[in-house]
Amino acid sequence: xxxxxxxxxxxxxxxxxxxxxxxxxxxxxxxxxxxxxxxxxxxxxxxxxxxxxxxxxxxxxxxxxxxxxxxxxxxxxxxxxxxxxxxxxxxxxxxxxxxxxxxxxxxxxxxxxxxxxxxxxxxxxxxxxxxxxxxxxxxxxxxxxxxxxxxxxxxxxxxxxxxxxxxxxxxxxxxxxxxx
Numbered sequence: 001x002x003x004x005x006x007x008x009x010x011x012x013x014x015x016x017x018x019x020x021x022x023x024x025x026x027x028x029x030x031x032x033x034x035x036x037x038x039x040x041x042x043x044x045x046x047x048x049x050x051x052x053x054x055x056x057x058x059x060x061x062x063x064x065x066x067x068x069x070x071x072x073x074x075x076x077x078x079x080x081x082x083x084x085x086x087x088x089x090x091x092x093x094x095x096x097x098x099x100x101x102x103x104x105x106x107x108x109x110x111x112x113x114x115x116x117x118x119x120x121x122x123x124x125x126x127x128x129x130x131x132x133x134x135x136x137x138x139x140x141x142x143x144x145x146x147x148x149x150x151x152x153x154x155x156x157x158x159x160x161x162x163x164x165x166x167x168x169x170x171x172x173x174x175x176x177x178x179x180x
Contacts, residue, residue, distance in 0.1 A: 007104035009062040009074060009112060017061060020073045021050045027072070027091040035126045035168060045089075053077075053088040064092065064105040071096040074109055083117035090121070097129075103137045116179050125171035140175035147171045 012020055021043075029044045053075045054061055064072035072092035078085050087109070092102050110116070121140070123130040125147070134140040146152040148170070157165040 006067050007071070007101060007108055008065045009105065009108050010065050012061040012063055012073070016063075017051075017054050020061065020063070021047065021054075023070075023093060024050060024073060024089060024091045027093055027097075030094070031127055031129070032168065040162065050089065056088065059088065062109075064096075064101070064108075066096065066101055071101055072105065074105065076109065076113070078113060078116075080115075083115055085113060085116045085119055087119055087121035102133060106138045110179075118179065119177040121175050122172050123175070124168050125173065126168045131173065134175045138177065140177045142173045143176045144174040145171075146174070 025043045025045065029041075032041060032044050033039075053059060056077050058078045058080075060076050060078060062074045062076075063070050064074060070093075073089070074087070075089040076085060077088050090102070090106075092105075096102075110119075119140070121134065123134065125145070131142075135142065144150075146155065151170075152172075155170065157169045159165060
C-alpha cells in the first residue's frame with residue numbers, strides 16, 4: 001500500500017483497444033455479479049458503450065502501467081477550449097485494486113492535463129468502492145444522483161443478453177472536481 005511514483009500512462013494504439021475493452025469488462029463485471037447475482041448479462045459495460053468512449057471527439061485512451069506491467073486503463077475526453085474534461089472509463093485489473101495504484105494513476109492523469117478547469121465522471125450507485133475512490137482518494141464531489149425520482153433524460157440503459165435492462169445502470173452519481 002502507499003503512493004506509487006512508478007505509475008505512468010502510456011498512450012494506447014487503436015489495435016490495442018479490443019484488449020483494453022476486454023480487460024475493462026473483466027474488471028467491471030464482478031461488482032455487477034456480486035450485487036445482482038450471476039446471470040449472463042453479456043459484457044459489462046457493453047462493447048458498444050466502450051467503443052463509443054474510444055471514438056468520442058477529444059478522447060484519449062491510455063494504459064495504466066506500473067513497473068512496466070499493464071495494470072489497467074483510462075479513457076478521457078478532453079475539451080481544450082473549455083477545459084471541461086470527462087473521465088469516461090477508468091479501471092484497474094483486479095490484482096492491482098486496493099493498493100494505491102488507482103490514486104497514483106489519477107494523479108498522472110491530472111498532471112498530463114494541467115489546463116483542466118473541471119473534471120467530471122459518473123459511477124453506478126451500487127459501486128461503493130468507486131464512490132469511495134472518487135470522493136475520498138481523488139477529491140471529486142457528488143453533484144447529482146440520477147435515479148427513478150430524478151432521471152437523466154439522455155440515459156439509455158443498455159440491455160443484457162437476456163433482453164432485460166442491465167441492472168443498476170439507471171441509478172448513478174455524477175462527480176465533479178474543480179481544479180485550482
